Amino acid sequence: MTDIDTLQKDLANLPPDHPDRREAAVPAMLSLQSETGYLDDAAIEKIAEVTGLSSTEIEELATFYSLIYRCPTGRHIVQICDSVCCSMRGADQLLTAAENYLGAPLGGLASECAPTVLPSICLGLCDKAPAALVDGEAAGPLNRTLLETLLKRLQTEE
Numbered sequence: 449m450t451d452i453d454t455l456q457k458d459l460a461n462l463p464p465d466h467p468d469r470r471e472a473a474v475p476a477m478l479s480l481q482s483e484t485g486y487l488d489d490a491a492i493e494k495i496a497e498v499t500g501l502s503s504t505e506i507e508e509l510a511t512f513y514s515l516i517y518r519c520p521t522g523r524h525i526v527q528i529c530d531s532v533c534c535s536m537r538g539a540d541q542l543l544t545a546a547e548n549y550l551g552a553p554l555g556g557l558a559s560e561c562a563p564t565v566l567p568s569i570c571l572g573l574c575d576k577a578p579a580a581l582v583d584g585e586a587a588g589p590l591n592r593t594l595l596e597t598l599l600k601r602l603q604t605e606e
């Protein structure tokens with residue numbers, strides 16, 4: 449039985465407007481995403497069915513949370529903070545440098561082995577500005593050279 453099946457069983461007897469249904473949506477999305485790497489429209493529909501919420505409500509949650517991906521991602525994910533501290537220390541130029549280095553727009557995939565680079569709200573790493581999360585690990589302060597070295601390493605890593 450998958451996590452989603454278990455969740456569906458747990459939610460089956462709850463009233464339609466029970467808050468647990470909404471609280472269950474994000475873990476359900478993360479569970480499905482761990483299998484597929486991202487949530488396509490069918491996954492959104494599946495989570496709506498499991499939780500009893502509308503697909504619009506699930507879509508709203510999916511687009512609100514920065515760790516939920518609606519498009520295919522690379523094997524590695526680099527989230528570069530573009531909030532105030534990081535922006536003042538060059539995050540916008542880093543995001544542009546990443547696009548230029550990878551030859552793909554933010555969130556896009558230039559090739560199968562390319563990492564996905566995404567802008568992010570404050571990562572809580574302001575003391576490392578401009579900062580990033582690389583597959584969930586803190587990195588920073590970054591500059592263009594360090595970022596390009598990092599992207600090159602991620603592209604060639606198995």
Ligand code: FES
Binds near residue numbers: 529531532533534573
């Ligand atoms: S503003 Fe970038 S980590 Fe806080």
